[in-house]
Every structure is written in C-alpha cells, then in structure tokens.
Amino acid sequence: xxxxxxxxxxxxxxxxxxxxxxxxxxxxxxxxxxxxxxxxxxxxxxxxxxxxxxxxxxxxxxxxxxxxxxxxxxxxxxxxxxxxxxxxxxxxxxxxxxxxxxxxxxxxxxxxxxxxxxxxxxxxxxxxxxxxxxxxxxxxxxxxxxxxxxxxxxxxxxxxxxxxxxxxxxxxxxxxxxxxxxxxxxxxxxxxxxxxxxxxxxxxxxxxxxxxxxxxxxxxxxxxxxxxxxxxxxxxxxxxxxxxxxxxxxxxxxxxxxxxxxxxxxxxxxxxxxxxxxxxxxxxxxxxxxxxxxxxxxxxxxxxxxxxxxxxxxxxx
Numbered sequence: 001x002x003x004x005x006x007x008x009x010x011x012x013x014x015x016x017x018x019x020x021x022x023x024x025x026x027x028x029x030x031x032x033x034x035x036x037x038x039x040x041x042x043x044x045x046x047x048x049x050x051x052x053x054x055x056x057x058x059x060x061x062x063x064x065x066x067x068x069x070x071x072x073x074x075x076x077x078x079x080x081x082x083x084x085x086x087x088x089x090x091x092x093x094x095x096x097x098x099x100x101x102x103x104x105x106x107x108x109x110x111x112x113x114x115x116x117x118x119x120x121x122x123x124x125x126x127x128x129x130x131x132x133x134x135x136x137x138x139x140x141x142x143x144x145x146x147x148x149x150x151x152x153x154x155x156x157x158x159x160x161x162x163x164x165x166x167x168x169x170x171x172x173x174x175x176x177x178x179x180x181x182x183x184x185x186x187x188x189x190x191x192x193x194x195x196x197x198x199x200x201x202x203x204x205x206x207x208x209x210x211x212x213x214x215x216x217x218x219x220x221x222x223x224x225x226x227x228x229x230x231x232x233x234x235x236x237x238x239x240x241x242x243x244x245x246x247x248x249x250x251x252x253x254x255x256x257x258x259x260x261x262x263x264x265x266x267x268x269x270x271x272x273x274x275x276x277x278x279x280x281x282x283x284x285x286x287x288x289x290x291x292x293x294x295x296x297x298x299x300x301x302x303x304x305x306x307x308x309x310x311x312x313x314x315x316x317x
Contacts, residue, residue: 025057026057026058026059027055027057027058027059027264028058028059028060028061028081029048029051029055029058029059029060029061029081029082029264029268030060030061030062030063030079030080030081030082031044031047031048031051031060031061031062031063031080031081031082031083032044032063032065032070032071032074032075032080032082032083032084033045033062033063033064033065033067033071033083033084034064034065034066034067034068034071034084035064035065035066035067035145035175035176035177036064036177037175037176037177037180037199037200037201038067038175038176038195038199038200038201039116039118039195039196039199039283039285040067040084041062041064042282042283043084043279043282043283043285043286044062044084045062045282046275046278046279046281046282046283046286047062047082047272047279048060048061048062049278050271050272050275050278051268051271054271055264055267055268055271063080066145066148066175067084067085067086067145067148067149067150068084068085068086068089068090068148068149068152069089069093069100069101069102069147069148069149069152070148071083071084071085071255072085072089072090072093072102072106072109072255073093073101073102073106075106075108075109075255075256075257076093076106076107076108076109076257078108078257078259080257081256081257081260081264081268082112082254082255082256082260082268083254083255083256084115084252084253084254084255085149085252085253085255086118086149086152086153086194086250086251086252086253087114087227087250087251087252087253087297087298087299088149088152088153088156088227088228088250089149089152090109090111090253090255090298090299090300091227091299091300092152093105093106093109093300094106094109094299094300095299100147100152101147108257108258108259109255109256109257109258109300110255110256110257110258110260110265110300110301110302110303110304110306111253111254111255111256111298111300111301111302111303111306112253112254112255112256112265112268112269112272112302112303112306113253113254113269113272113273113294113295113298113302113306113310114251114252114253114293114294114295114296114297114298115251115252115253115254115272115288115289115294116196116251116252116285116286116287116288116289117196117229117231117249117250117251117252117288118149118153118194118195118196118249118250118251118252119194119195119196119197119231119233119247119248119249120153120157120192120193120194120216120247120248120249120250121192121193121194121195121199121202121213121233121247122157122190122191122192122213122214122216122247123190123191123193123202123205123206123211123212123213123214123238124139124189124190124211124212124214125183125186125188125189125190125209125210125211125212126209126210126211126212127210128189128190128212130189130190130212130214131212131214132214132215133157133158133161133163133214133215133216133220134161134163135214136158136163136167136168136190136214137163137167137168137169138167138168138169139168139169139170139189139190140168140169140170140171140172140187140188140189140190141154141168141170141171141172141188141189141190141191141192142171142172142173142174142178142179142182142188142190142191142192143155143165143171143172143173143192144173144174144175144176144192144193144194145173145174145175146173149194149250150192150193150194150195151173153192153194153248153250154192154194156224156228157192157216157220157224157248159224160220160221160223160224161216161220169189172188176191176193176195176199176201176202177201179191179193179201180201180202180204180205183205183209184205184208184209190214191205194250195285196283196284196285196288197233197234197237197284197285197288198237198238198284198285202238203238203239205238206238206239206240206241207239210240211238211239211240211241213233213238213241213245214245215245215246215247216246216247216248217246218230218246220248221247221248224248227250227251227297227299228248228249228250229248229249229250229251230246230247230248230249231246231247231248231249232244232245232246232247233245233246233247251297253298253300254272255300256268256303256306258303260303260305261305262303262304262305262308263305264305265303265304265305265306266305266306266308266309267305268305269303269305269306269309269310270309272289273289273291273294273309273313276289276291291313291315292315294310294315295307295310295315295316
C-alpha cells in the first residue's frame with residue numbers, strides 16, 4: 001500500500017512537471033489601451049488579435065485602462081508589454097513630472113513607434129451657447145479621467161487660452177462615454193476629448209444632439225508648442241459640423257519596456273507596420289499611421305528591437 005501511494009504521488013508530480021513545460025515556451029503580451037469608447041481600445045483589440053495569430057507561442061490579453069498615464073505606470077511595473085500613450089504624457093513620464101501623475105522618472109519605458117495624431121476635440125451642446133474657448137467661462141466641462149492624457153491636454157489648452165479650471169463653472173472628470181451621456185441629458189455643457197478623428201463617443205453625441213465643435217486657434221496651439229501641433233478637424237467629421245475647425249493635435253505612441261526582449265519587440269514592431277490595413281479596419285484612426293513617421297520625435301529612446309526593424313526598412317541609418 002505504501003509503495004502504491006508513493007507511485008501515485010510520483011505520477012502526480014510528473015504530471016505537474018509536464019503540464020508546466022509548455023508554459024515555459026509561451027510568451028505573454030498584455031496590450032494596455034484606454035476606455036472602451038475611445039480609439040485605443042478597438043486598435044488594441046486588433047493588435048492583440050494580430051499578435052495572437054502571428055507570433056508563435058504567444059498568449060495575448062487586451063486590458064481596458066484609464067489610458068496614457070496609467071498605461072505608462074503599468075509598463076514601468078512590468079504589468080504590460082505594449083501600451084498606447086499620448087506624446088505629452090510620455091514626455092512627462094520620462095522626466096518624472098509629479099504634476100502629471102509621475103512620482104519618479106519611468107526609466108524602463110522604450111518606444112515602439114509614433115502612430116496617429118490625437119485631435120483635441122472640444123464639443124458643446126448647441127443650446128449651451130458655447131462657440132469659443134472664452135465661452136467656457138462659467139459653464140460645465142468634462143476633461144476626461146483625472147490625470148489622464150486627455151486631462152493633461154485640457155490643462156494645457158485652457159492655460160494657453162488664458163483660462164484655468166477656476167474659470168469653468170463646473171469641471172467633471174469623466175470618461176468619454178459618460179460625458180456624452182450627461183450632455184444628452186442636458187446635465188453637461190461641453191466635453192474635451194483627446195482622441196483620433198471620428199471617435200465613437202462624439203459620433204454618437206452628434207447624431208442625437210445638436211452640437212458645436214469649438215475651435216482651438218493656431219495662436220493658442222503655438223503658445224503651447226511641441227508636442228502640440230496646429231491641425232484642422234475636417235468638415236463633416238461629425239453630424240452637423242459643416243466647416244473645418246482648427247484645433248491642436250498630439251502624436252500618440254506605442255511604447256514597451258526594457259524588460260521586453262529585443263526579439264519580441266522586433267516582432268511587435270514589424271507586425272504593427274505590416275498589418276496597417278487590419279488596424280484601419282478596426283478604427284478610422286488606423287488610416288493615419290505612417291511607417292515613415294514611426295521612428296520620429298519620441299521623447300523616450302526606441303527599443304533596440306524596434307531600431308532593428310526601422311534599420312531593415314532604411315528609416316534609421
């Protein structure tokens with residue numbers, strides 16, 4: 001009997017060892033995105049699928065987050081392999097800007113590449129009377145989740161226009177979809193959303209409510225300077241928007257960490273730029289991703305694996 005139970009124990013131990021073996025060859029990629037009604041999330045789902053289908057022995061997961069700032073902190077902690085972020089949040093993380101939500105310099109961050117620009121889109125209900133930035137005084141405005149990339153953008157835009165949160169009647173710190181729900185119910189005058197053009201939340205709002213898209217004039221954008229650039233929201237991006245509207249844009253980046261191997265970072269970079277049609281199908285913002293611009297302008301060093309891919313493509317000497 002004694003021997004029998006020992007052989008059972010040995011069999012269980014052997015089975016445990018065997019079941020642990022395949023996991024050793026498997027790599028895990030956690031894709032850090034943003035709220036489900038933004039642009040990061042659908043693009044992240046597409047990237048997760050591409051990696052899962054095309055990188056051998058990889059298991060992928062797509063995580064909805066509070067976007068840029070949270071994503072960068074999670075990368076630094078080793079809790080993600082690739083993340084979306086706004087350029088100004090990335091710069092603040094690399095510098096350890098406490099105001100922006102980074103207590104220390106996030107030194108493990110490494111860039112995969114620049115992707116599409118985020119447009120600062122300020123949309124008000126038509127009956128709020130808001131037509132210019134100055135009209136926001138005394139009104140209610142949602143600026144995104146606290147310390148999110150969107151909220152950092154809101155602070156920068158308002159400051160350049162000579163305004164602060166003290167001038168706004170009521171500041172709400174809400175994700176995109178919740179801001180839109182309040183506007184539909186006439187409980188909020190305006191929302192500032194930093195996202196790709198044609199973001200689902202604002203498309204939804206403009207089809208159900210009369211809205212005004214508020215301009216951010218070029219002189220205001222120039223006051224902030226890089227990484228902000230002056231752009232236009234093309235006419236008819238949203239229902240009832242019949243003219244181009246000037247605003248600011250900030251470049252988005254895909255970022256990884258120094259803990260990710262050169263080989264995996266190379267594959268992650270290569271598959272992004274070899275799968276642009278799939279990314280464009282997942283969200284219109286994917287159409288704005290350009291390989292030529294990918295290695296440019298990041299405030300954080302490129303990952304060696306990404307450098308290898310850009311060298312192959314002749315984009316880096």
